[in-house]
Amino acid sequence: MDCVLCKVIGIKNLTVYEDDRIAVLLLTKGFTLGHLKVVPKKHISILEQVDDDLLNYMMIVANKFASILFETLGLHGTNILVQNGVDAGQSIPHFSIDIIPRKMNDGVNLKWDANKASHESLEGMKEILIEALDNSQAKEPEQVEEKPIEEIKSNNNEDDNYLIKQLRHIP
Amino acid sequence: MEQPTQEELKNMSPEQIMELQKKNCIFCKMIAGEIPTYKVYEDDKVFAILDINPGNDGHILLLPRDHYQILPQMPPDILGHMMVIAKKISNVMLSVLKVRGTSLYFEIGDAAGQKAPHVMLHIIPASADKKILQPESKEQDKDKISSLLNSLRAKTGYKVPGEKLKPAPVEKQVVQEKVEEKPKVPEERPEEKKESSIEKSKEDIDLDSIGNLF
Numbered sequence: 001m002d003c004v005l006c007k008v009i010g011i012k013n014l015t016v017y018e019d020d021r022i023a024v025l026l027l028t029k030g031f032t033l034g035h036l037k038v039v040p041k042k043h044i045s046i047l048e049q050v051d052d053d054l055l056n057y058m059m060i061v062a063n064k065f066a067s068i069l070f071e072t073l074g075l076h077g078t079n080i081l082v083q084n085g086v087d088a089g090q091s092i093p094h095f096s097i098d099i100i101p102r103k104m105n106d107g108v109n110l111k112w113d114a115n116k117a118s119h120e121s122l123e124g125m126k127e128i129l130i131e132a133l134d135n136s137q138a139k140e141p142e143q144v145e146e147k148p149i150e151e152i153k154s155n156n157n158e159d160d161n162y163l164i165k166q167l168r169h170i171p
Numbered sequence: 172m173e174q175p176t177q178e179e180l181k182n183m184s185p186e187q188i189m190e191l192q193k194k195n196c197i198f199c200k201m202i203a204g205e206i207p208t209y210k211v212y213e214d215d216k217v218f219a220i221l222d223i224n225p226g227n228d229g230h231i232l233l234l235p236r237d238h239y240q241i242l243p244q245m246p247p248d249i250l251g252h253m254m255v256i257a258k259k260i261s262n263v264m265l266s267v268l269k270v271r272g273t274s275l276y277f278e279i280g281d282a283a284g285q286k287a288p289h290v291m292l293h294i295i296p297a298s299a300d301k302k303i304l305q306p307e308s309k310e311q312d313k314d315k316i317s318s319l320l321n322s323l324r325a326k327t328g329y330k331v332p333g334e335k336l337k338p339a340p341v342e343k344q345v346v347q348e349k350v351e352e353k354p355k356v357p358e359e360r361p362e363e364k365k366e367s368s369i370e371k372s373k374e375d376i377d378l379d380s381i382g383n384l385f
Binding site: 012 | 209210211212221222223224225226228229231240243245247250251252253254257258259260261262263264265266267268270271272273274275276277278279280281282283284285295297298299301302303304305306307308309310311312313315316319320322323324326327329331332
Protein backbone atom coordinates (compact mmCIF):
# COMPACT_ATOMS: atom_id res chain seq x y z
CA MET A 1 0.00 0.00 0.00
CA ASP A 2 1.42 3.34 -1.08
CA CYS A 3 -0.93 5.48 0.96
CA VAL A 4 0.91 7.81 3.32
CA LEU A 5 -1.90 7.84 5.85
CA CYS A 6 -1.99 4.04 5.91
CA LYS A 7 1.73 4.14 6.75
CA VAL A 8 1.27 6.66 9.56
CA ILE A 9 -1.60 4.60 10.97
CA GLY A 10 0.70 1.56 10.94
CA ILE A 11 3.69 3.27 12.56
CA LYS A 12 1.60 4.82 15.33
CA ASN A 13 4.13 7.53 16.22
CA LEU A 14 1.49 10.23 15.71
CA THR A 15 -1.46 8.27 17.04
CA VAL A 16 -3.29 9.71 20.03
CA TYR A 17 -6.12 7.17 20.00
CA GLU A 18 -7.05 4.05 18.07
CA ASP A 19 -9.43 1.15 18.15
CA ASP A 20 -10.26 -1.59 15.67
CA ARG A 21 -11.95 0.76 13.21
CA ILE A 22 -10.37 4.19 13.44
CA ALA A 23 -7.25 6.09 14.45
CA VAL A 24 -6.80 9.71 15.56
CA LEU A 25 -3.55 11.28 14.34
CA LEU A 26 -1.75 14.47 15.35
CA LEU A 27 -0.29 16.36 12.39
CA THR A 28 3.20 17.84 12.72
CA LYS A 29 2.36 19.99 9.72
CA GLY A 30 -1.19 21.26 10.08
CA PHE A 31 -3.37 24.33 9.69
CA THR A 32 -2.74 25.14 13.39
CA LEU A 33 -0.98 23.49 16.33
CA GLY A 34 -3.03 20.48 17.40
CA HIS A 35 -4.63 19.75 14.01
CA LEU A 36 -5.99 16.19 14.29
CA LYS A 37 -7.19 13.74 11.66
CA VAL A 38 -9.78 11.08 12.44
CA VAL A 39 -9.20 8.34 9.86
CA PRO A 40 -10.62 4.92 9.09
CA LYS A 41 -7.96 2.22 9.53
CA LYS A 42 -9.15 0.60 6.35
CA HIS A 43 -8.05 2.44 3.23
CA ILE A 44 -11.12 4.32 1.98
CA SER A 45 -10.62 7.17 -0.49
CA ILE A 46 -13.61 9.46 -0.32
CA LEU A 47 -16.70 10.20 1.74
CA GLU A 48 -19.07 8.46 -0.65
CA GLN A 49 -17.31 5.13 -0.03
CA VAL A 50 -17.50 5.25 3.78
CA ASP A 51 -20.36 3.14 5.10
CA ASP A 52 -22.94 4.87 7.28
CA ASP A 53 -22.01 3.12 10.54
CA LEU A 54 -18.36 3.98 10.26
CA LEU A 55 -19.07 7.57 9.22
CA ASN A 56 -21.46 7.98 12.13
CA TYR A 57 -18.82 6.68 14.54
CA MET A 58 -16.01 8.80 13.07
CA MET A 59 -18.06 11.95 13.50
CA ILE A 60 -18.87 11.17 17.13
CA VAL A 61 -15.17 10.59 17.79
CA ALA A 62 -14.31 13.86 16.01
CA ASN A 63 -16.79 15.75 18.19
CA LYS A 64 -15.26 14.25 21.37
CA PHE A 65 -11.75 15.14 20.27
CA ALA A 66 -12.81 18.68 19.40
CA SER A 67 -13.77 19.04 23.06
CA ILE A 68 -10.60 17.31 24.28
CA LEU A 69 -8.47 19.73 22.21
CA PHE A 70 -10.51 22.66 23.47
CA GLU A 71 -9.64 21.75 27.06
CA THR A 72 -6.06 20.70 26.46
CA LEU A 73 -4.99 23.73 24.45
CA GLY A 74 -7.24 26.37 26.04
CA LEU A 75 -8.84 27.15 22.70
CA HIS A 76 -11.46 29.69 21.70
CA GLY A 77 -13.04 27.42 19.12
CA THR A 78 -12.62 24.50 16.77
CA ASN A 79 -13.52 23.66 13.21
CA ILE A 80 -14.37 20.23 11.92
CA LEU A 81 -13.67 19.90 8.21
CA VAL A 82 -13.89 17.22 5.57
CA GLN A 83 -11.98 17.98 2.38
CA ASN A 84 -13.65 15.50 0.08
CA GLY A 85 -12.11 15.21 -3.36
CA VAL A 86 -9.23 16.88 -5.14
CA ASP A 87 -10.96 20.21 -5.82
CA ALA A 88 -11.91 20.46 -2.15
CA GLY A 89 -8.23 20.32 -1.22
CA GLN A 90 -7.98 16.62 -0.34
CA SER A 91 -4.27 15.91 -0.80
CA ILE A 92 -4.15 12.27 0.30
CA PRO A 93 -6.58 9.71 -1.16
CA HIS A 94 -7.58 8.42 2.29
CA PHE A 95 -10.76 9.82 3.82
CA SER A 96 -10.38 11.88 7.00
CA ILE A 97 -12.30 14.18 9.29
CA ASP A 98 -10.03 17.05 10.35
CA ILE A 99 -10.27 18.87 13.66
CA ILE A 100 -8.71 22.32 13.59
CA PRO A 101 -7.95 24.18 16.84
CA ARG A 102 -8.81 27.88 16.67
CA LYS A 103 -7.89 30.96 18.66
CA MET A 104 -9.13 34.52 18.26
CA ASN A 105 -7.34 36.30 15.41
CA ASP A 106 -5.16 33.28 14.59
CA GLY A 107 -5.20 34.34 10.93
CA VAL A 108 -6.20 30.93 9.57
CA ASN A 109 -7.88 31.38 6.23
CA LEU A 110 -11.11 29.44 6.59
CA LYS A 111 -13.40 32.16 5.29
CA TRP A 112 -14.85 32.45 1.84
CA ASP A 113 -16.23 35.27 -0.30
CA ALA A 114 -19.97 34.94 -0.25
CA ASN A 115 -22.08 36.83 -2.74
CA LYS A 116 -25.82 37.00 -2.56
CA ALA A 117 -27.31 34.60 -5.10
CA SER A 118 -30.29 35.59 -7.20
CA HIS A 119 -33.73 34.19 -6.48
CA GLU A 120 -33.75 32.56 -9.92
CA SER A 121 -30.45 30.75 -9.45
CA LEU A 122 -31.46 29.54 -5.98
CA GLU A 123 -34.82 28.29 -7.25
CA GLY A 124 -33.09 26.51 -10.14
CA MET A 125 -30.54 24.90 -7.84
CA LYS A 126 -33.27 23.89 -5.39
CA GLU A 127 -35.21 22.06 -8.11
CA ILE A 128 -32.10 20.22 -9.33
CA LEU A 129 -31.08 19.08 -5.84
CA ILE A 130 -34.56 18.08 -4.69
CA GLU A 131 -35.05 15.91 -7.76
CA ALA A 132 -31.64 14.29 -7.40
CA LEU A 133 -32.14 13.66 -3.67
CA ASP A 134 -35.55 12.09 -4.30
CA ASN A 135 -33.99 9.79 -6.89
CA SER A 136 -31.11 8.85 -4.63
CA GLN A 137 -33.55 7.87 -1.89
CA ALA A 138 -35.49 5.63 -4.21
CA LYS A 139 -32.44 3.60 -5.22
CA GLU A 140 -29.11 2.69 -3.73
CA PRO A 141 -26.47 5.43 -3.74
CA GLU A 142 -24.96 5.83 -7.17
CA GLN A 143 -21.77 4.13 -8.10
CA VAL A 144 -19.03 6.55 -7.23
CA GLU A 145 -17.10 7.79 -10.20
CA GLU A 146 -13.52 6.72 -10.15
CA LYS A 147 -12.32 9.95 -11.65
CA PRO A 148 -11.85 12.04 -8.51
CA ILE A 149 -9.71 9.35 -6.91
CA GLU A 150 -7.50 8.96 -9.96
CA GLU A 151 -7.00 12.70 -9.95
CA ILE A 152 -5.84 12.66 -6.38
CA LYS A 153 -3.37 9.89 -7.02
CA SER A 154 -1.80 11.57 -10.01
CA ASN A 155 -1.68 14.80 -8.06
CA ASN A 156 0.61 13.36 -5.42
CA ASN A 157 3.39 15.91 -5.68
CA GLU A 158 6.20 16.42 -3.21
CA ASP A 159 4.24 18.72 -0.94
CA ASP A 160 1.48 16.15 -0.54
CA ASN A 161 3.91 13.73 0.96
CA TYR A 162 4.62 15.78 4.05
CA LEU A 163 3.41 12.95 6.21
CA ILE A 164 6.22 10.78 4.90
CA LYS A 165 8.68 13.48 5.86
CA GLN A 166 7.15 13.59 9.31
CA LEU A 167 7.92 9.96 9.84
CA ARG A 168 11.62 10.73 9.91
CA HIS A 169 11.33 13.74 12.19
CA ILE A 170 9.29 12.43 15.04
CA PRO A 171 11.11 11.26 18.15
CA MET B 172 -42.17 39.36 19.46
CA GLU B 173 -42.19 40.72 23.00
CA GLN B 174 -38.78 40.81 24.57
CA PRO B 175 -38.25 40.52 28.31
CA THR B 176 -36.89 43.48 30.23
CA GLN B 177 -33.41 43.35 31.79
CA GLU B 178 -35.09 42.81 35.16
CA GLU B 179 -37.09 39.84 33.85
CA LEU B 180 -33.99 38.38 32.20
CA LYS B 181 -32.14 38.42 35.51
CA ASN B 182 -34.83 36.38 37.18
CA MET B 183 -35.10 33.74 34.46
CA SER B 184 -33.99 30.16 35.00
CA PRO B 185 -31.43 28.63 32.59
CA GLU B 186 -34.26 26.61 31.06
CA GLN B 187 -36.31 29.75 30.43
CA ILE B 188 -33.30 31.46 28.87
CA MET B 189 -32.78 28.46 26.57
CA GLU B 190 -36.44 28.65 25.60
CA LEU B 191 -36.06 32.35 24.86
CA GLN B 192 -32.97 31.70 22.70
CA LYS B 193 -34.93 29.13 20.77
CA LYS B 194 -37.77 31.57 20.19
CA ASN B 195 -35.32 34.18 18.93
CA CYS B 196 -33.34 31.78 16.72
CA ILE B 197 -33.74 32.70 13.08
CA PHE B 198 -32.98 29.13 11.97
CA CYS B 199 -35.62 27.69 14.28
CA LYS B 200 -38.06 30.10 12.63
CA MET B 201 -36.99 28.85 9.20
CA ILE B 202 -37.48 25.25 10.30
CA ALA B 203 -40.91 26.13 11.70
CA GLY B 204 -41.81 27.67 8.33
CA GLU B 205 -42.15 31.19 9.75
CA ILE B 206 -39.42 32.49 7.43
CA PRO B 207 -39.27 31.33 3.79
CA THR B 208 -36.26 29.22 2.74
CA TYR B 209 -34.93 27.31 -0.25
CA LYS B 210 -35.48 23.94 1.40
CA VAL B 211 -34.00 20.92 -0.37
CA TYR B 212 -34.40 18.16 2.24
CA GLU B 213 -36.00 17.44 5.59
CA ASP B 214 -36.76 14.51 7.82
CA ASP B 215 -37.67 14.11 11.49
CA LYS B 216 -34.15 15.04 12.67
CA VAL B 217 -32.58 17.40 10.13
CA PHE B 218 -33.41 20.21 7.73
CA ALA B 219 -31.36 21.29 4.67
CA ILE B 220 -31.59 24.66 2.91
CA LEU B 221 -29.61 26.52 0.27
CA ASP B 222 -27.36 29.27 1.66
CA ILE B 223 -28.55 32.52 0.06
CA ASN B 224 -24.95 33.79 0.23
CA PRO B 225 -23.20 30.73 -1.18
CA GLY B 226 -19.44 30.15 -1.10
CA ASN B 227 -19.98 28.24 -4.34
CA ASP B 228 -23.23 27.55 -6.21
CA GLY B 229 -25.22 24.86 -4.46
CA HIS B 230 -23.90 25.65 -0.94
CA ILE B 231 -26.18 23.87 1.53
CA LEU B 232 -26.73 24.35 5.26
CA LEU B 233 -27.73 21.17 7.06
CA LEU B 234 -29.31 21.88 10.46
CA PRO B 235 -30.61 19.76 13.32
CA ARG B 236 -34.35 20.33 13.65
CA ASP B 237 -33.97 20.88 17.39
CA HIS B 238 -32.16 23.91 18.74
CA TYR B 239 -28.56 23.21 19.79
CA GLN B 240 -26.30 26.19 20.13
CA ILE B 241 -22.94 24.45 19.74
CA LEU B 242 -21.82 21.10 18.39
CA PRO B 243 -20.77 19.51 21.72
CA GLN B 244 -24.41 19.79 22.88
CA MET B 245 -25.66 17.59 20.05
CA PRO B 246 -26.81 14.08 20.95
CA PRO B 247 -24.62 11.50 19.14
CA ASP B 248 -27.52 9.93 17.25
CA ILE B 249 -28.53 13.23 15.66
CA LEU B 250 -24.91 14.12 14.87
CA GLY B 251 -24.37 10.73 13.24
CA HIS B 252 -27.57 11.07 11.26
CA MET B 253 -26.49 14.53 10.08
CA MET B 254 -23.28 13.07 8.66
CA VAL B 255 -25.13 10.27 6.88
CA ILE B 256 -27.48 12.79 5.25
CA ALA B 257 -24.48 15.00 4.44
CA LYS B 258 -22.93 12.06 2.61
CA LYS B 259 -26.09 11.63 0.57
CA ILE B 260 -26.14 15.35 -0.30
CA SER B 261 -22.44 15.29 -1.18
CA ASN B 262 -23.01 12.28 -3.42
CA VAL B 263 -25.80 14.11 -5.24
CA MET B 264 -23.57 17.17 -5.70
CA LEU B 265 -20.83 15.05 -7.27
CA SER B 266 -23.19 13.43 -9.72
CA VAL B 267 -25.63 16.23 -10.57
CA LEU B 268 -23.51 19.36 -10.25
CA LYS B 269 -20.54 17.64 -11.90
CA VAL B 270 -18.11 18.90 -9.26
CA ARG B 271 -14.92 17.09 -8.27
CA GLY B 272 -15.31 17.38 -4.55
CA THR B 273 -17.26 18.78 -1.62
CA SER B 274 -16.32 20.46 1.65
CA LEU B 275 -18.12 19.61 4.88
CA TYR B 276 -17.56 22.19 7.56
CA PHE B 277 -18.61 22.83 11.17
CA GLU B 278 -17.77 25.96 13.14
CA ILE B 279 -17.68 25.76 16.92
CA GLY B 280 -17.40 29.16 18.61
CA ASP B 281 -16.87 32.76 17.43
CA ALA B 282 -13.17 32.25 16.88
CA ALA B 283 -13.99 29.43 14.49
CA GLY B 284 -16.37 31.63 12.51
CA GLN B 285 -19.66 30.51 14.06
CA LYS B 286 -22.16 33.34 13.60
CA ALA B 287 -25.56 31.81 14.31
CA PRO B 288 -26.55 30.24 17.64
CA HIS B 289 -27.83 27.09 15.90
CA VAL B 290 -25.55 24.20 14.95
CA MET B 291 -25.13 23.83 11.19
CA LEU B 292 -23.05 21.85 8.77
CA HIS B 293 -21.94 23.65 5.62
CA ILE B 294 -21.86 21.38 2.57
CA ILE B 295 -20.14 23.25 -0.23
CA PRO B 296 -19.56 21.96 -3.77
CA ALA B 297 -15.92 22.37 -4.71
CA SER B 298 -14.84 24.48 -7.64
CA ALA B 299 -11.57 24.25 -9.53
CA ASP B 300 -11.57 28.03 -9.95
CA LYS B 301 -12.55 29.16 -6.49
CA LYS B 302 -10.72 27.28 -3.78
CA ILE B 303 -12.34 27.56 -0.37
CA LEU B 304 -11.60 25.95 2.99
CA GLN B 305 -8.06 25.11 1.91
CA PRO B 306 -5.71 26.96 4.24
CA GLU B 307 -2.00 26.43 4.13
CA SER B 308 -0.44 23.76 6.32
CA LYS B 309 2.45 24.95 8.45
CA GLU B 310 5.25 23.02 10.08
CA GLN B 311 4.51 23.16 13.83
CA ASP B 312 7.04 23.52 16.63
CA LYS B 313 8.50 20.08 17.31
CA ASP B 314 8.67 20.43 21.09
CA LYS B 315 5.07 21.61 21.27
CA ILE B 316 3.93 18.70 19.07
CA SER B 317 5.84 16.28 21.21
CA SER B 318 4.36 17.56 24.45
CA LEU B 319 0.86 17.75 22.96
CA LEU B 320 1.20 14.17 21.76
CA ASN B 321 1.94 13.15 25.35
CA SER B 322 -0.91 15.20 26.86
CA LEU B 323 -3.45 13.82 24.41
CA ARG B 324 -2.27 10.26 24.94
CA ALA B 325 -2.49 10.80 28.69
CA LYS B 326 -6.09 12.02 28.32
CA THR B 327 -7.21 9.10 26.19
CA GLY B 328 -5.06 6.54 28.01
CA TYR B 329 -3.50 5.54 24.69
CA LYS B 330 -0.20 3.72 24.78
CA VAL B 331 1.73 2.85 21.64
CA PRO B 332 1.64 -0.92 21.53
CA GLY B 333 5.22 -2.22 21.73
CA GLU B 334 6.39 -5.79 21.96
CA LYS B 335 6.78 -5.59 25.72
CA LEU B 336 3.42 -4.00 26.21
CA LYS B 337 1.47 -6.40 24.08
CA PRO B 338 1.61 -9.98 25.28
CA ALA B 339 -0.26 -12.38 23.08
CA PRO B 340 -3.45 -13.76 24.60
CA VAL B 341 -1.89 -17.22 24.89
CA GLU B 342 1.00 -15.89 26.92
CA LYS B 343 -1.38 -14.05 29.15
CA GLN B 344 -3.07 -17.31 29.99
CA VAL B 345 0.28 -18.92 30.72
CA VAL B 346 1.16 -16.01 32.96
CA GLN B 347 -1.99 -16.47 34.97
CA GLU B 348 -1.39 -20.19 35.35
CA LYS B 349 2.18 -19.55 36.44
CA VAL B 350 1.03 -17.14 39.09
CA GLU B 351 -1.50 -19.60 40.39
CA GLU B 352 0.81 -22.57 40.37
CA LYS B 353 3.94 -20.90 41.60
CA PRO B 354 3.01 -17.99 43.78
CA LYS B 355 6.50 -17.89 45.24
CA VAL B 356 8.39 -16.45 42.29
CA PRO B 357 8.84 -12.83 43.31
CA GLU B 358 11.17 -11.76 40.45
CA GLU B 359 8.71 -12.42 37.67
CA ARG B 360 5.54 -11.19 39.22
CA PRO B 361 5.83 -7.41 39.21
CA GLU B 362 6.57 -7.27 35.51
CA GLU B 363 3.84 -9.67 34.60
CA LYS B 364 1.37 -7.71 36.64
CA LYS B 365 2.40 -4.51 34.92
CA GLU B 366 1.98 -6.04 31.51
CA SER B 367 -1.44 -7.35 32.14
CA SER B 368 -2.64 -4.13 33.73
CA ILE B 369 -1.50 -2.15 30.72
CA GLU B 370 -3.21 -4.62 28.45
CA LYS B 371 -6.31 -4.23 30.52
CA SER B 372 -6.23 -0.45 30.48
CA LYS B 373 -6.02 -0.60 26.70
CA GLU B 374 -9.03 -2.84 26.52
CA ASP B 375 -11.00 -0.55 28.76
CA ILE B 376 -10.73 2.46 26.50
CA ASP B 377 -14.03 3.37 25.04
CA LEU B 378 -15.65 6.57 23.99
CA ASP B 379 -17.53 7.03 27.22
CA SER B 380 -14.34 6.93 29.18
CA ILE B 381 -12.85 9.57 26.87
CA GLY B 382 -15.98 11.61 27.30
CA ASN B 383 -15.72 11.44 31.06
CA LEU B 384 -12.23 12.84 30.97
CA PHE B 385 -13.34 16.41 30.41
